[in-house]
Amino acid sequence: MKRGFLNTGKTNRIRLNDLSQGHPTTHRSGASPPEHSDANFKLSSFSRTYSRSPYIVSADHRVLDTTSIHFLFHPAPSADLVFVDTLPNILLFEAFMSRLPPLPAESPPFIIRDCGHKGVGVFARHAIGRGDLIIRERPVYVSRPGIVTSSGTFYESALAGLSVSAQSSFMSMRNAQPPVVGPILGRIQTNALAAKPPFGSEVKSHYPALFPRLCRLNHDCTPNTHYSFSTETFSGQLFAVRPIQVGEELTLGYVDLAAPREIRKKGLRAKYMFECTCSTCELPVEQALVSDIRRREIARYFLKMADGKKIPDGATLGEAKQLIQYARDEGLTEALSILLVSALRIARRDGNYEEELKCVVDSVSCVRALEGNEAMTFQAMARRFGLTPGELGQVLDSEEPIDYGRFRPLLR
Numbered sequence: 334m335k336r337g338f339l340n341t342g343k344t345n346r347i348r349l350n351d352l353s354q355g356h357p358t359t360h361r362s363g364a365s366p367p368e369h370s371d372a373n374f375k376l377s378s379f380s381r382t383y384s385r386s387p388y389i390v391s392a393d394h395r396v397l398d399t400t401s402i403h404f405l406f407h408p409a410p411s412a413d414l415v416f417v418d419t420l421p422n423i424l425l426f427e428a429f430m431s432r433l434p435p436l437p438a439e440s441p442p443f444i445i446r447d448c449g450h451k452g453v454g455v456f457a458r459h460a461i462g463r464g465d466l467i468i469r470e471r472p473v474y475v476s477r478p479g480i481v482t483s484s485g486t487f488y489e490s491a492l493a494g495l496s497v498s499a500q501s502s503f504m505s506m507r508n509a510q511p512p513v514v515g516p517i518l519g520r521i522q523t524n525a526l527a528a529k530p531p532f533g534s535e536v537k538s539h540y541p542a543l544f545p546r547l548c549r550l551n552h553d554c555t556p557n558t559h560y561s562f563s564t565e566t567f568s569g570q571l572f573a574v575r576p577i578q579v580g581e582e583l584t585l586g587y588v589d590l591a592a593p594r595e596i597r598k599k600g601l602r603a604k605y606m607f608e609c610t611c612s613t614c615e616l617p618v619e620q621a622l623v624s625d626i627r628r629r630e631i632a633r634y635f636l637k638m639a640d641g642k643k644i645p646d647g648a649t650l651g652e653a654k655q656l657i658q659y660a661r662d663e664g665l666t667e668a669l670s671i672l673l674v675s676a677l678r679i680a681r682r683d684g685n686y687e688e689e690l691k692c693v694v695d696s697v698s699c700v701r702a703l704e705g706n707e708a709m710t711f712q713a714m715a716r717r718f719g720l721t722p723g724e725l726g727q728v729l730d731s732e733e734p735i736d737y738g739r740f741r742p743l744l745r
């Protein structure tokens with residue numbers, strides 16, 4: 334899952350830039366957040382309380398139409414989440430959030446600790462199995478994509494209605510951006526992961542979202558975890574894509590991992606201000622060249638799959654299988670999953686039943702690594718064979734070669 338979604342949209346750019354022209358005489362005393370008098374951030378003089386329960390504030394009372402930006406602090410009065418969007422979306426979101434039960438308490442299998450030049454990082458407290466759910470967490474900050482403003486007061490208002498602990502949780506996140514970006518936007522740019530809005534919003538791209546713990550994962554070009562966003566629970570979730578040993582650092586991929594090393598490094602330098610020294614980037618020259626060739630070939634295939642094409646023009650099963658091997662060699666689980674689906678379609682097209690069956694089984698196994706035992710296709714397969722998801726996981730993760738024949742009924 335790629336980070337950083339702030340420069341993708343065009344909406345609200347001009348209107349929000351207006352917000353930097355503050356004007357104290359327009360302040361209304363009712364605009365201060367309830368029960369947060371000791372909060373660090375204050376609402377801007379242009380902000381107005383739209384409603385107290387739910388607690389909604391307009392970012393700029395001078396521009397009030399369906400496209401003007403509002404902040405929803407959820408739940409009222411002591412909010413641990415702020416949602417930044419237009420009023421119609423805010424109202425839909427509030428209705429959705431109010432129906433969601435709280436997430437069950439989890440004792441996470443990791444600790445967050447200092448790890449030198451990277452800042453803090455996340456480390457396994459005990460061994461974690463492939464496909465295990467490591468954490469499920471609600472965001473503290475979610476905003477409509479495309480909001481770009483240099484206004485510090487806009488961002489201060491966006492945090493002002495959060496509880497003091499949520500504000501300090503936000504502010505304890507790393508800011509790797511130059512000082513000119515500002516303390517809040519700097520944290521958003523350094524930490525944003527992708528969230529999907531939980532309703533039929535007209536916005537199609539992902540919403541930037543910040544999570545107090547998920548945002549502590551450092552980058553690796555061959556990451557051992559996968560982040561995804563669950564619309565159903567409105568939470569970010571992290572799964573182990575391979576077994577993780579106690580003490581090992583949990584890592585995520587911040588950039589396109591199918592890109593060659595120099596492109597990945599350039600992207601990380603530009604967006605996240607660090608020099609990647611992960612084990613893939615530090616490979617000896619010859620091995621690094623091999624790695625680059627494999628990733629480039631995968632990227633080339635993905636390019637041909639643009640516009641949702643599962644089978645690129647002229648693709649052969651041999652080519653797809655070669656790339657599947659490259660993805661395995663490179664430890665790229667998300668890419669592997671996409672390639673397996675493409676290969677199974679090619680095998681079906683060619684009437685190659687045996688290969689189709691292998692690809693279906695491998696693809697379901699891969700989906701489980703990315704999305705855990707709750708993945709719908711994995712659950713369906715377990716049901717089909719009268720197994721629990723745990724039992725099916727054991728069959729697929731066993732050291733023994735998979736007996737594909739046993740899954741033959743899948744294709745009938």
Ligand SMILES: C[S@@+](CC[C@H](N)C(=O)[O-])C[C@H]1O[C@@H](n2cnc3c(N)ncnc32)[C@H](O)[C@@H]1O
Nearest residue numbers: 451452453507509524548549550551552605607
């Ligand atoms: C989302 S934060 C990750 C958590 C962060 N280390 C912290 O202390 O909160 C992203 C920032 O962490 C640092 N970082 C992440 N991965 C890194 C890596 N592989 N090497 C060096 N710094 C890294 C960079 O400063 C990056 O901008």
